[in-house]
Amino acid sequence: MVQRTGIPSMGILNLQGGEQNFRLMRYSPAETLKPFVLHYWTVSWDLKGLPPYDQHVVPNPCVNLVVERNRTAIYGPAKEKFSSRLSGKGCVFGVKFRPGGFYPFYRQPVSGWNGSPLPIHQALNINSDQLEALILHQTSEEHMVTEMERILINSMPGPDGMIERIHSIIEQIKHDRSLTKVDELCETLSMNKRTLQRLFEQYVGVSPKWVIQLYRLQNAAERLEAALTADWAGLSAELGYYDQSHFIKDFRTVIGQTPEEYVMGLQRKEGH
Numbered sequence: 001m002v003q004r005t006g007i008p009s010m011g012i013l014n015l016q017g018g019e020q021n022f023r024l025m026r027y028s029p030a031e032t033l034k035p036f037v038l039h040y041w042t043v044s045w046d047l048k049g050l051p052p053y054d055q056h057v058v059p060n061p062c063v064n065l066v067v068e069r070n071r072t073a074i075y076g077p078a079k080e081k082f083s084s085r086l087s088g089k090g091c092v093f094g095v096k097f098r099p100g101g102f103y104p105f106y107r108q109p110v111s112g113w114n115g116s117p118l119p120i121h122q123a124l125n126i127n128s129d130q131l132e133a134l135i136l137h138q139t140s141e142e143h144m145v146t147e148m149e150r151i152l153i154n155s156m157p158g159p160d161g162m163i164e165r166i167h168s169i170i171e172q173i174k175h176d177r178s179l180t181k182v183d184e185l186c187e188t189l190s191m192n193k194r195t196l197q198r199l200f201e202q203y204v205g206v207s208p209k210w211v212i213q214l215y216r217l218q219n220a221a222e223r224l225e226a227a228l229t230a231d232w233a234g235l236s237a238e239l240g241y242y243d244q245s246h247f248i249k250d251f252r253t254v255i256g257q258t259p260e261e262y263v264m265g266l267q268r269k270e271g272h
Contacts, residue, residue, distance in 0.1 A: 026096075027145045033152055035163055036101040038062060040148060042141045044091040053086045058218065058254055061170060061204050061211050063102035063110065065095040065120070067135045067148075072128040073117035074102070076110055076205045081256040093135050093144050095152070100166035100203035104157035110205030124155040166203050169196075173208070174215050180240030182209050216240070217254045224263050232259055 023044045029037035045053070059078045066075060069090070103110055105123045121127040126134075131151070138144045169189065172179070179185055185208060186193045200208050216239045223235070236247030252258050 025141060027141070030149050030153075033149065033156070035159065036097060036104065036156070037152070038096045038098045038101070040145050041094045041096060042091065042144065043086075043094075045086045046089045048089055055084050055086060057082045057084070058256070059214060061099045061206055061214065063097045063205065065097070067093040067131055069132060069136065072120060072132050074120060074123060075117050076113045076115070079206065079210060080253045091136065093141075093148070095148060098163060098167060099170050100163045103203045104160045104163070105155060107157075109202045111201040113205065124151060126151055126155075162199070162203060166199065169208075170204075170211060173212055177216070177219055179212060180216060182207075182212065185212065213250060214254060217251050220251060220259070221255050221262060224259060235259075 024041065026039045026041040028039055058081055061077045063077065064075050066073060102123070106118070119128065120131055124131075134147050134151070135144050138147055169185075172188070173185065176188075179188070182193060182196070186196055189196070196208055200206065200211070204211070220235055220239060232248065233244050236244045239247060241247040241250075248258050251262075255262060
């Protein structure tokens with residue numbers, strides 16, 4: 001039975017406003033696929049007769065398989081905010097792999113994609129046209145999930161304990177807000193820095209430095225949203241930045257706005 005899960009923001013900026021223009025759902029994977037897959041997601045919209053809508057998503061350290069008419073491919077972790085324009089009527093189906101969870105299907109360093117999407121047939125026993133026909137012609141999202149699970153299981157690799165190790169490391173980065181440098185992380189893990197870097201290059205596709213930066217900047221956005229600080233200099237230093245302008249630049253790359261623009265946007269929503 002396909003299980004629908006709760007829907008937090010999932011990195012989608014202005015989700016509350018976006019839901020007036022599209023419908024976002026996510027579904028849990030079957031038990032056998034949980035070592036590899038975080039969840040399945042769908043975005044559907046009907047904007048016929050209405051202006052196009054631009055939806056923005058902040059980066060995350062996950063690989064996504066995206067099934068969309070004539071654009072089906074596998075996408076590595078992005079390093080900056082991603083924007084997608086929705087128009088007319090449509091639906092997109094996605095598989096969000098756990099950090100490191102896609103590597104066993106591919107068996108080549110995820111960092112080697114260099115920003116280009118990966119063709120489906122290089123990782124699964126099916127090509128893009130076949131996958132689109134099987135998924136997008138289903139009569140319900142639950143049937144899409146069931147069909148995708150069959151395809152993934154048909155290509156499923158053997159167990160890989162390193163995925164759990166990577167998941168544990170990323171969870172530590174995510175929740176330990178005192179970690180701002182790779183050297184600090186290596187010390188807590190008792191792991192050589194170069195070993196950790198090679199592990200992330202191979203399995204995750206981005207560096208541990210970038211993952212630390214990503215979560216610290218998302219932490220900064222949460223603090224700004226909670227009105228806990230407007231001290232850019234103090235906040236940037238707390239996050240491990242020696243240069244306030246560098247912090248502002250990175251914040252804009254990940255969140256899509258400068259800290260000041262972000263706060264102003266929040267105030268406008270609250271009617272301040």
